[in-house]
Each structure stands twice: as C-alpha cells, then as structure tokens.
Amino acid sequence: MTLRDEARAKVNLTLRVVGRRPDGYHELESVVAFADCADHLTLQPGAALSLTTIGPGAQDCGDSADNLVLKAARLLGERVPDLTTGAFTLDKHLPVAAGIGGGSADAAAALRLLARANDLAVDDPRLIEAARLTGADVPVCLPSKPCVMTGVGEKLSPLPLPRIPAVMVNPRVPVATKDVFTALGLKPGSLAVGATDVLAAPAWPEAGAPLADWVVALEAGTNDLEPPALKVEPVVGTVLEALRATAGVQLARMSGSGATCFALYADDASARAAADALCAAHPGWWVHAGSLS
Numbered sequence: 001m002t003l004r005d006e007a008r009a010k011v012n013l014t015l016r017v018v019g020r021r022p023d024g025y026h027e028l029e030s031v032v033a034f035a036d037c038a039d040h041l042t043l044q045p046g047a048a049l050s051l052t053t054i055g056p057g058a059q060d061c062g063d064s065a066d067n068l069v070l071k072a073a074r075l076l077g078e079r080v081p082d083l084t085t086g087a088f089t090l091d092k093h094l095p096v097a098a099g100i101g102g103g104s105a106d107a108a109a110a111l112r113l114l115a116r117a118n119d120l121a122v123d124d125p126r127l128i129e130a131a132r133l134t135g136a137d138v139p140v141c142l143p144s145k146p147c148v149m150t151g152v153g154e155k156l157s158p159l160p161l162p163r164i165p166a167v168m169v170n171p172r173v174p175v176a177t178k179d180v181f182t183a184l185g186l187k188p189g190s191l192a193v194g195a196t197d198v199l200a201a202p203a204w205p206e207a208g209a210p211l212a213d214w215v216v217a218l219e220a221g222t223n224d225l226e227p228p229a230l231k232v233e234p235v236v237g238t239v240l241e242a243l244r245a246t247a248g249v250q251l252a253r254m255s256g257s258g259a260t261c262f263a264l265y266a267d268d269a270s271a272r273a274a275a276d277a278l279c280a281a282h283p284g285w286w287v288h289a290g291s292l293s
C-alpha cells in the first residue's frame, strides 16, 4: 500500500533574531504559518530506503543522499530499531532555497509517513529528535500548524491564527540561509542560552479574533533577516515593492531568509487579483495566490 502526505510551505509571518549562541546558531522568535501550496511525498514501504524526485522542481533539488527526505529517514532509523523504510517519491513543486522551508517540509512529511508505516505516535520523542537533527526548521513542519517558534526552531507554542488570504512571490533566485545569517554579522555568544524564554512575548489576539486584529499585531513585528537578505540578493527589494503596490495589500514582508516574500489581503478576490497583476508584470517569477493558516 502506498502512503501519501503533503509537505506544505512554511511562512515566517514575523522573524526576530534574538541573538547568537556560542555554537554559532541563532536563537529566533517567529510567528510561523503554513501555506496551501506543497510538495507531495509518497512512501512504498519496503526493505530498501530510496528516493525518486519528480515534478517541476526535480532538477533543482535532486535525489542524492543529502536530500533532507533521506537524511530524516536515516536519522530516524538510527533511533528506531528495525525501522521499516521503503521507496519515497517526491513530487517537487516548491521553489528551492527560498525561505519557505520546502526541504524541511519534505523531511517532516517523510517522518510522518515513516511514523504511519511503523505505528509510531507523531509526538514520539525519537521522531522529534530526528526532526531537530535534520534541520532547524523541521520540528515546526512536523505538525505544520500555526505557532510561535523559539529557540533555534525547536520550541513551539500553538497560535489560533485564522485563515489569511495571501500571495507568495519568489523571484526564482535561490538564497542560501547560511549566507543571510553571515551577512547579519552577529558574534557567536551574543546571547545567554535560553534568553528567548525570558523575553516578554507580545500579546497575540484570542481565538476567533477578526483578521484585522491579527494584521495589526503582525505589523508590529519585523523580519530581522530582511536587511541582510537585501545585501545578499537585492531583488528581494523589488519583490517587496511590487507586493506593496498591489491593490488591497494589508502587509508585505519577506519569509525566513528569503527570497520569497508574502502579502496578506482581506479577501480571496483581492489576493487573486494581486497575483494576476504580478504574473502579468513579472512572468519569470513564481507567484502563488492562496491562503495561510
């Protein structure tokens, strides 16, 4: 029997860099949501672990041993004796190295499929450990639910975010996360470990609050990686300008380390119209109209 799952794109609605740990990793505070665009992963359970990558993005990410799907499966196999793995097929649609965690979402989907094939609970500590070791963004992609993410990405606190009409744009220029953190220029050790825990968390709207309240709260945030990303890849500025010029835009910001940027709208029709205008003006860009939740 073939098992299937979706690897939904992650969007950092806000992203604050709190500091840099002595080991070089950065502590973050980020409101994370998930989009209705995704890669598709299947698993044919069996003896040998393998990966075939297909779809429009296959040539950008490949199926070599360093693919995050295989990395996650190997890390889980090191923790679960006699783990049944099998043949994965990844139908790759999301832009690669784009600040929307496509590879992390694929890895998380692989772990969820392996959990199903092996009757493991989704909150099994071995699954969560394998996620954390695969990459900083993989733990948040395991549940793929809106949350406040802290630490280097492993601490998750659920958030009652409503469905938000949105447009996502990637200029089809890959940006390496490491290069953006380097351009930020923080010295290792510019933070006491655990400092994110003692920072006052902003008061987010209650469950059921109107979208307008969320937009006001999110507007008060930033993405601290925008300035260094603009240095690494100035086209991010062009994308933000284009999104901010669309009719009905409520908020436009970069996601993660870029170069994908998103804009929020009050309704689906405005998001659709904005996406159509962006596609006409920039036929080379990847543009997705849909929603975040």
Ligand SMILES: C[C@@](CO)(OP(=O)(O)O)[C@H](O)COP(=O)(O)OP(=O)(O)OC[C@H]1O[C@@H](n2ccc(N)nc2=O)[C@H](O)[C@@H]1O
Binding pocket: 012, 015, 024, 025, 026, 027, 028, 030, 098, 099, 100, 101, 104, 134, 135, 136, 137, 138, 151, 152, 153, 177, 178, 181, 255, 256, 257, 258
């Ligand atoms: C910045 C974020 C925000 O959600 O998103 P993306 O832009 O990648 O989508 C993530 O923290 C990215 O997570 P992920 O892409 O999984 O990071 P990893 O593979 O673990 O690390 C890539 C590189 O980024 C840096 N890195 C990553 C996460 C973090 N909290 N601090 C860091 O300093 C490290 O230099 C590391 O070498």
Ligand SMILES: Nc1ncnc2c1ncn2[C@@H]1O[C@H](COP(=O)(O)OP(=O)(O)O)[C@@H](O)[C@H]1O
Binding pocket: 061, 066, 067, 068, 069, 095, 096, 097, 098, 099, 100, 101, 102, 103, 104, 106, 107, 175, 177, 256, 257, 258
């Ligand atoms: N399944 C995968 N999909 C995308 N990228 C992958 C995958 N496996 C490994 N990678 C590598 O991970 C890096 C980060 O990719 P991705 O997750 O798309 O971007 P980001 O970290 O900006 O959100 C890329 O350089 C890519 O080569």
